[in-house]
Amino acid sequence: MNGLTFAGTGGVLVLIAYAVIMLVIGYFAGRGKSDEGKTNRGYYLTGGGLGFVALLFTLYATQYSGNAIVGYAPTAYRDGFSWWQSVPFMIAVIAVYLLFAPRLYVIAKKQGFVTPTDWIRYRFGSTKLAVLVAVLMLWGLANYLLEQLVAMGQGIAGLTGDTVPYQIGVIAFVLVMLAYSWTGGMRAVALTDVMQGIALLLGIGAMLFGALYLVEGDLAGVTQHIAQTEPEKAGVPTTEDSINWFSMILLIGFGAAVYPHAIQRIYAARSERTLKRSLAIMAWMPLATTGVVFVVGIIGIQLFPGLSTADSEQLVGMIANEVAGVNVVFYVLMILLFGGVVAAIVSTADSALLAFSSIVSRDVYGRSFGRTASEGKQVRVGKVAGVVAVGVLLLIAWNPPGTLLSIFVLKFELIVQLAPVFVLGLYWRRMTANAAFWGMLTGALTAGFLSVADLGPFYGVPGGLAGLLLNVAICVLGSLASRPRDRAGTTDPSVPADFRATSADPA
Amino acid sequence: MDRRRSESPSSTALREPIRSPWLWVSLVLVVLAGVPFYLPTGTVEPLIGGVPYWLVVSLGATLAFSAITCWACLRAWNLAEPEEEAAAGGSDS
Numbered sequence: 001m002n003g004l005t006f007a008g009t010g011g012v013l014v015l016i017a018y019a020v021i022m023l024v025i026g027y028f029a030g031r032g033k034s035d036e037g038k039t040n041r042g043y044y045l046t047g048g049g050l051g052f053v054a055l056l057f058t059l060y061a062t063q064y065s066g067n068a069i070v071g072y073a074p075t076a077y078r079d080g081f082s083w084w085q086s087v088p089f090m091i092a093v094i095a096v097y098l099l100f101a102p103r104l105y106v107i108a109k110k111q112g113f114v115t116p117t118d119w120i121r122y123r124f125g126s127t128k129l130a131v132l133v134a135v136l137m138l139w140g141l142a143n144y145l146l147e148q149l150v151a152m153g154q155g156i157a158g159l160t161g162d163t164v165p166y167q168i169g170v171i172a173f174v175l176v177m178l179a180y181s182w183t184g185g186m187r188a189v190a191l192t193d194v195m196q197g198i199a200l201l202l203g204i205g206a207m208l209f210g211a212l213y214l215v216e217g218d219l220a221g222v223t224q225h226i227a228q229t230e231p232e233k234a235g236v237p238t239t240e241d242s243i244n245w246f247s248m249i250l251l252i253g254f255g256a257a258v259y260p261h262a263i264q265r266i267y268a269a270r271s272e273r274t275l276k277r278s279l280a281i282m283a284w285m286p287l288a289t290t291g292v293v294f295v296v297g298i299i300g301i302q303l304f305p306g307l308s309t310a311d312s313e314q315l316v317g318m319i320a321n322e323v324a325g326v327n328v329v330f331y332v333l334m335i336l337l338f339g340g341v342v343a344a345i346v347s348t349a350d351s352a353l354l355a356f357s358s359i360v361s362r363d364v365y366g367r368s369f370g371r372t373a374s375e376g377k378q379v380r381v382g383k384v385a386g387v388v389a390v391g392v393l394l395l396i397a398w399n400p401p402g403t404l405l406s407i408f409v410l411k412f413e414l415i416v417q418l419a420p421v422f423v424l425g426l427y428w429r430r431m432t433a434n435a436a437f438w439g440m441l442t443g444a445l446t447a448g449f450l451s452v453a454d455l456g457p458f459y460g461v462p463g464g465l466a467g468l469l470l471n472v473a474i475c476v477l478g479s480l481a482s483r484p485r486d487r488a489g490t491t492d493p494s495v496p497a498d499f500r501a502t503s504a505d506p507a
Numbered sequence: 508m509d510r511r512r513s514e515s516p517s518s519t520a521l522r523e524p525i526r527s528p529w530l531w532v533s534l535v536l537v538v539l540a541g542v543p544f545y546l547p548t549g550t551v552e553p554l555i556g557g558v559p560y561w562l563v564v565s566l567g568a569t570l571a572f573s574a575i576t577c578w579a580c581l582r583a584w585n586l587a588e589p590e591e592e593a594a595a596g597g598s599d600s
Contacts, residue, residue, distance in 0.1 A: 088538060091576055099525060102584050105587065220554075220558070223554065223557050245542045249538060271588070271591045272586060273592070276584050277581070283580065
């Protein structure tokens with residue numbers, strides 16, 4: 001999105017306004033809640049008190065990052081109509097929540113969970129498995145955060161036509177994000193998500209309106225044009241592409257649902273009623289988000305035919321430039337769009353950062369050097385670790401790697417390996433810690449190797465899903481093959497009786 | 508791990524999505540219906556409202572996917588709510 005000419009002072013003003021609003025919300029979120037910041041559950045989960053509006057918007061703004069706009073529109077441009085898959089794969093995230101969130105919510109409330117690792121310790125009683133889960137989560141979150149920082153810099157530079165350079169833009173918004181996260185924790189993150197989610201929806205609406213204006217509202221004409229000029233983008237996908245479509249539904253569905261910050265929003269819900277009402281609405285949001293972005297990407301095929309892969313990455317910026325040149329109303333709309341993109345990026349980054357800090361506080365420091373430290377100190381250590389991590393990631397972000405989507409897939413391939421311990425672990429008592437550990441490790445190494453070696457997809461099946469299938473197979477076969485006395489994790493007295501295996505256990 | 512606590516006055520109303528096999532059968536079917544693997548590769552026409560027929564089919568399946576998921580959130584899930592509502596006096600918003 002670099003090189004935009006439409007923006008400038010207007011973009012800077014919008015960004016300053018957004019930054020001020022975020023800081024004000026963060027200030028009020030933290031004010032009068034000093035006790036909340038002294039406990040892990042208070043700071044990282046608002047003490048489990050998120051109401052309907054805050055929970056809905058924090059689920060929304062966290063799940064849809066700026067990548068859902070600036071990365072997905074170019075993919076629709078390149079892949080054509082088969083990128084409609086971006087809608088069902090985002091709905092699948094909510095469907096996968098239905099597999100485990102209802103029961104996990106009940107247990108988390110009773111046991112006072114803070115991080116996803118708390119569930120692992122409760123269920124499996126295995127330090128080895130908990131450490132592996134924490135490492136994978138920290139790795140995935142760091143990568144996720146890095147992607148957001150890269151996108152943040154590009155978005156801000158694009159919005160301001162490079163009036164605000166990439167590095168300055170990132171540092172400014174990172175400081176804003178750190179300030180409100182530091183003072184208000186999850187409460188500030190969730191409340192700023194309300195504003196950021198609204199900005200994202202407004203931005204997407206503005207982008208659709210602008211793109212439709214450019215083609216005079218003739219969507220049927222666009223699709224007919226594509227069918228005539230680039231029929232391969234309009235035709236029924238090949239069998240391999242269909243398998244990849246289905247694989248993406250599984251990969252994104254399971255991967256996004258078990259992201260640490262996604263799981264923590266289950267823990268943070270004020271009540272079951274609040275959680276299920278929020279998720280019920282979230283089941284429709286892909287149509288209003290990735291569905292709309294898909295339409296814009298398709299319109300781009302007619303507006304800017306023949307772009308290379310690298311050039312197509314600038315599609316949203318190109319459309320915005322065209323639209324902004326129409327008149328002052330469209331100019332303002334496009335500033336709203338880029339404000340929405342930046343808000344979406346910040347809202348995803350702050351959630352990932354908070355989850356990162358919580359894992360350091362609770363699972364790393366709280367289980368090692370800080371075993372006897374007060375919860376207040378654990379929270380402070382997590383906050384500082386978050387700031388240090390952002391500093392390190394900023395250094396990496398100056399040289400952004402690859403296209404946005406390729407980074408996105410790389411994260412999912414590893415995070416999705418956590419799915420079996422949540423979905424299978426909740427319902428299958430016979431599942432053992434050892435099988436879960438070796439399944440997860442094998443799945444993660446397989447997926448990581450395939451990604452690094454740039455191997456796959458295999459007849460449409462991405463490496464991450466191949467790793468997950470291997471992971472599940474090892475979990476199931478390993479658990480079935482274990483004798484009761486070998487089930488070290490599940491005979492541990494620290495494991496709740498509900499999950500303790502006996503020789504009489506049914507599979 | 509059975510959360511159908513018999514002591515709850517509303518135990519008969521307790522529901523968990525994982526326990527509804529037909530729900531998952533329906534979800535798998537609409538997901539599969541939305542992936543056009545069963546249609547002839549490369550075909551575009553007939554266009555329906557200017558849109559390739561297969562995309563209209565996929566769009567319909569996607570709407571059904573959202574609708575069933577939304578319905579399941581609201582109607583097939585009721586584990587802690589009776590207890591929470593009783594404790595809070597139904598004041599949660």
